[in-house]
Amino acid sequence: MNSQSTKRSILSLSSDKIDIRYVAKLARIALTDDEVQRFGQQLGDLLEHVNVISKLDTDSIPATAQVVESRNVEREDEVRPCLDRKTVLSMAPQAQGSFFRVPRIIAEDG
Amino acid sequence: MSNIESAHAVGGPQPSAGGRGAEGAAPSKWEAVIGIECHVELKTNSKMFCGCANEFGGEPNTKVCPVCLALPGALPVANRVAIEHMIAAGLAFDAQIPEFSKFDRKNYFYPDMPKDYQISQFDMPLTQGGVVRYWLEDGTMKECRLTRIHLEEDTGKSTHSGSGDGRIAGSSHSLIDFNRAGVPLMECVSEPEIHNADEAVGYLEALKRTFVQLGVSDVKMEEGSLRCDANVSIRPVGAKELGTKAEIKNMNSFRSVHRAIESEIARQIEIVESGGRVVQETRGWDEVTGTTHTMRSKEQAHDYRYFPDPDLVPVEVDRATVERIRKDMPELPPARFARYHCEFKLSVAQATQLVENAPLAEYFDACVNASKNAQQSVNFVLGDLSRLANESDTPVYESPVKPQHVAELITLVESNTINSKIAKELVGRMWKGEGAPKSIVEKEGLAQTSDPGAIDGFIDGVLAANEKSVADYKGGKTNVMGFLVGQVMKASRGKANPALVQERMKEKLT
Amino acid sequence: MSTVERSGVDVARAVNAREISAREVTDATLGQIDAVDERLGAYLTRLHDMARAAADRVDARIAGGEKLAMAGVPVAVKDNMCLAGTRTTCGSKILENWIAPYTGTAVQRILDAGGIPVGKSNMDEFAMGSSCENSALLQTRNPLDLSRVPGGSSGGSAAAVSAHLAAVGLGSDTGGSIREPGAFCGVVGFKPTYGRVSRYGLIAFASSLDQIGPLTRTVEDAALAYDVMAGYDPMDSTSIDRPLEPTFSALRDDLRGKRIGIVKEFETGKLGAAIDAVYKQAYRDLEKLGAELIEVSLPTADYGLATYYLIAPAECSSNLARFDGVRYGLRVEGNDVGEMYEATRAAGFGPEVKRRILIGTYALSSGYYDAYYVKAQKVRTLIGDDFKKAFATCDLIACPAASSPAFVSGAKSDPYSMYLMDYYTIPMSLAGLPALSVPCGSVSVEGKSVPMGLQLCAPIFAERELLSAAHAYEKATMHYKNNKLDVSLHRAPTGNLV
Numbered sequence A: 001m002n003s004q005s006t007k008r009s010i011l012s013l014s015s016d017k018i019d020i021r022y023v024a025k026l027a028r029i030a031l032t033d034d035e036v037q038r039f040g041q042q043l044g045d046l047l048e049h050v051n052v053i054s055k056l057d058t059d060s061i062p063a064t065a066q067v068v069e070s071r072n073v074e075r076e077d078e079v080r081p082c083l084d085r086k087t088v089l090s091m092a093p094q095a096q097g098s099f100f101r102v103p104r105i106i107a108e109d110g
Numbered sequence B: 001m002s003n004i005e006s007a008h009a010v011g012g013p014q015p016s017a018g019g020r021g022a023e024g025a026a027p028s029k030w031e032a033v034i035g036i037e038c039h040v041e042l043k044t045n046s047k048m049f050c051g052c053a054n055e056f057g058g059e060p061n062t063k064v065c066p067v068c069l070a071l072p073g074a075l076p077v078a079n080r081v082a083i084e085h086m087i088a089a090g091l092a093f094d095a096q097i098p099e100f101s102k103f104d105r106k107n108y109f110y111p112d113m114p115k116d117y118q119i120s121q122f123d124m125p126l127t128q129g130g131v132v133r134y135w136l137e138d139g140t141m142k143e144c145r146l147t148r149i150h151l152e153e154d155t156g157k158s159t160h161s162g163s164g165d166g167r168i169a170g171s172s173h174s175l176i177d178f179n180r181a182g183v184p185l186m187e188c189v190s191e192p193e194i195h196n197a198d199e200a201v202g203y204l205e206a207l208k209r210t211f212v213q214l215g216v217s218d219v220k221m222e223e224g225s226l227r228c229d230a231n232v233s234i235r236p237v238g239a240k241e242l243g244t245k246a247e248i249k250n251m252n253s254f255r256s257v258h259r260a261i262e263s264e265i266a267r268q269i270e271i272v273e274s275g276g277r278v279v280q281e282t283r284g285w286d287e288v289t290g291t292t293h294t295m296r297s298k299e300q301a302h303d304y305r306y307f308p309d310p311d312l313v314p315v316e317v318d319r320a321t322v323e324r325i326r327k328d329m330p331e332l333p334p335a336r337f338a339r340y341h342c343e344f345k346l347s348v349a350q351a352t353q354l355v356e357n358a359p360l361a362e363y364f365d366a367c368v369n370a371s372k373n374a375q376q377s378v379n380f381v382l383g384d385l386s387r388l389a390n391e392s393d394t395p396v397y398e399s400p401v402k403p404q405h406v407a408e409l410i411t412l413v414e415s416n417t418i419n420s421k422i423a424k425e426l427v428g429r430m431w432k433g434e435g436a437p438k439s440i441v442e443k444e445g446l447a448q449t450s451d452p453g454a455i456d457g458f459i460d461g462v463l464a465a466n467e468k469s470v471a472d473y474k475g476g477k478t479n480v481m482g483f484l485v486g487q488v489m490k491a492s493r494g495k496a497n498p499a500l501v502q503e504r505m506k507e508k509l510t
Numbered sequence C: 001m002s003t004v005e006r007s008g009v010d011v012a013r014a015v016n017a018r019e020i021s022a023r024e025v026t027d028a029t030l031g032q033i034d035a036v037d038e039r040l041g042a043y044l045t046r047l048h049d050m051a052r053a054a055a056d057r058v059d060a061r062i063a064g065g066e067k068l069a070m071a072g073v074p075v076a077v078k079d080n081m082c083l084a085g086t087r088t089t090c091g092s093k094i095l096e097n098w099i100a101p102y103t104g105t106a107v108q109r110i111l112d113a114g115g116i117p118v119g120k121s122n123m124d125e126f127a128m129g130s131s132c133e134n135s136a137l138l139q140t141r142n143p144l145d146l147s148r149v150p151g152g153s154s155g156g157s158a159a160a161v162s163a164h165l166a167a168v169g170l171g172s173d174t175g176g177s178i179r180e181p182g183a184f185c186g187v188v189g190f191k192p193t194y195g196r197v198s199r200y201g202l203i204a205f206a207s208s209l210d211q212i213g214p215l216t217r218t219v220e221d222a223a224l225a226y227d228v229m230a231g232y233d234p235m236d237s238t239s240i241d242r243p244l245e246p247t248f249s250a251l252r253d254d255l256r257g258k259r260i261g262i263v264k265e266f267e268t269g270k271l272g273a274a275i276d277a278v279y280k281q282a283y284r285d286l287e288k289l290g291a292e293l294i295e296v297s298l299p300t301a302d303y304g305l306a307t308y309y310l311i312a313p314a315e316c317s318s319n320l321a322r323f324d325g326v327r328y329g330l331r332v333e334g335n336d337v338g339e340m341y342e343a344t345r346a347a348g349f350g351p352e353v354k355r356r357i358l359i360g361t362y363a364l365s366s367g368y369y370d371a372y373y374v375k376a377q378k379v380r381t382l383i384g385d386d387f388k389k390a391f392a393t394c395d396l397i398a399c400p401a402a403s404s405p406a407f408v409s410g411a412k413s414d415p416y417s418m419y420l421m422d423y424y425t426i427p428m429s430l431a432g433l434p435a436l437s438v439p440c441g442s443v444s445v446e447g448k449s450v451p452m453g454l455q456l457c458a459p460i461f462a463e464r465e466l467l468s469a470a471h472a473y474e475k476a477t478m479h480y481k482n483n484k485l486d487v488s489l490h491r492a493p494t495g496n497l498v
């Protein structure tokens, strides 16, 4: 499950080509062949630039996910008013009755 | 004292290794290995990250706000009670509650998931480890370790149309209701330490009982507040490595979990025994055909791109909170079951019935405390009192019959002050609010009489009025004795000591 | 001075004193917008009716004896901020027709204080860009030279304020999106400490970096708007629950006793002689006000850009997933949900947004997460540590606000050259620090003077110190007085400046 922790040297990354079609699939954006070409080139260039951080030794450095140091920001378990359904469904690209409607879901989508 | 400790202290039957081998499911050559993942909706007033009501059902798309509908610009704020429920759930199973925990985003697209990522927990869940102790119908205690319980949010609900049967396969479109989106959900992941369908159901029942008793969830499978998937594989008995697993989905009752696991084990055994190989896949359970079928065959490794949710700050669980929650915890099902079954010698059915009804169990405990007689207490509580409760729709513990009354009644029976018939009558009168049994007995002279003179008087009268029966008895039809004793009891308005009546009657007839 | 040229502070004072009504100020501003915005393109949506209704309510409240901090002050709201009942597009086709059903916290606080929303301002799509050219809906020009860009992403608000189409522009800054357009348009652009202003109702780009702040013609106005907007919001878990010190009342006129750090690594000589001269003069002016200049070092600041272009896209790839055609916004139909998603997002997002979603998705994907995303977070720690060390020896840091003055539209076609514009602003964003840009002079390009901005930066929560120093500098130098609107903005079809 934890494929994210795969250890990988950043030095090896610069030689990697982004599999732009795979990434676009994950991001759910259809790309034209032309875009695959162009974005592939541009993202490759950008990666060359960002790879400069591989020079820094960060082994003992903690990661900063957020600059705020707050902890335990929690709300009381209280019910608050909802939006009314008319407003909610008026935004829908397609509604049917009291529901949002979408085209068929292929099981693989889950 | 912690309830977990008391469970050990009672010294109930030790969990036995291995399965009991449900009939037909796991013949001796093969051992099934099962891990269960459960999603359980937490019982809170409001959703996990917004103030919309956490209620089942209701008009579609009426319990939504900018946050749970993922409108642009909306942000989540965590529900304090949901986090405390998680800590309670973890403590109930002896899990570790790490001091530092955080929320992560699990990224994937699905139309009923508003943000197209789920706020979940990846590497730092609120609880880690733990063990679920449960028992089987024969009273055998079992254990299954938990990997973790983490907190996340539920999705909305899709209804699939156009396929004729509501299934996703073959549907032309889907309709979505987001009322459920954002409801707090705990995901309980077990280690693969379950070996047959009975154990799976026992494990699930233990989760359910515990969550209900803690008040952290209603666990209504029919309302979808408990949903589970099972990872099933088989291996030759004695083998170390795990076989290829299939993940079974769509089981919507404990009964279907049982049936689905048995069917899946049988399917895998058949494949392997006929020289085939089990393929890793997701299989759906079909209630009607009683079989599992392929849902997703080419299992792609999901790339969920987990990362810490920058909209939420970490949770640091302070030890004082943990201790407060621990202190407030009731006696939990495994400990209570062990006490009832092993110490009080109640039957598995009696003990289970009480364990599943915590207030009734507490009432029962008060009766035992006052009477020091568990057997008689359980007879009254699960017998006459529960019958009256059913008839009147009033729980025993809310009736006018107090545990001290029950104890008094037991004393009256034990001291032979009243007989069981009077006891039954007294229960009914106490239920109507007539007060303590002793005072009723005294007021109305219902005490049993064991005075030989008085009893002889009743017997003589009965024998005189039933000459034919006396003759029958003397002619060898000894079964008329019951009738004659009954007549004496009737004449004494139930007060005569039945044992004494029997004894004197025998003497007079021979 | 005409009504529209009045500062926010002056308008609020006059409206509270009933020298002028909020309605009069609003009508004048709306008139100016109608007269010039056709050629400027600052606003995506003009809010005539809403503004007039708000002005009338303010006048009624003033008549009722209330005092309102921003009474009658015309405000441009960047179009990534939800304002109930208004189209809120984020400069994107995917939200082109979306009407927000709720109002974000910062905007609500402005309205409650008597501010008048006159329009929703243009921006780079989803706040990704440094020129406003990435807006999918409108081209905004620099009001001081229409051939140039106004900067971005808050270019619409910067242009509106510079052209007197609002006294206060609300902007959002993720890597420089308030400070750089402020510098380009010759106005003040202020990004508060991360967490000081609630993000509730701000359409997210990169959650751990986004921060709302004002664009104004004077530092006083920036302080006024900040004091109104800032403070804890229970709807935003990352907003900071910590007492707020009012900044407006603490503005000073000198810098005596202040130590100002000049960053060794940000040597301005490499920006060209003319630019170098402007910054050298600015530093001397700070000194003249009584500050002591100290050389400080930010050795890892040079890695800011690389770090930012991993972290911000990673967060954006997830934040922008919700634009899927299911609940709101654009939908392009498909045979199944997957096709619908892909077609909707292909048609709805512009190229820069797609690039960032793709790079961010890649940086988070299996096998690359540690090497890119986690690595960048660690470098983020180093950059923050560098600032902490620097602030041990100085009270404020001064440096350029952008890598160049406003450039000509279309001049930067290569994405990376655009990214470089934010070289000086990104490190502060990564560290969550409050920073602002204040006009500091101009360079002459082809006979036109193009303004430049001095960036000042303070330790977290030191907004008071920061605004106070900027105010002292502004008062002593008055560079914004030299702003001259492009002559073609004067040739208004409906008449001259109101």
Ligand SMILES: [Mg+2]
Binding pocket: B039, B120, B152, B187
């Ligand atoms: Mg889950």
Ligand SMILES: [Zn+2]
Binding pocket: B047, B050, B051, B052, B063, B064, B065, B066, B067, B068, B069, B182
């Ligand atoms: Zn909600």
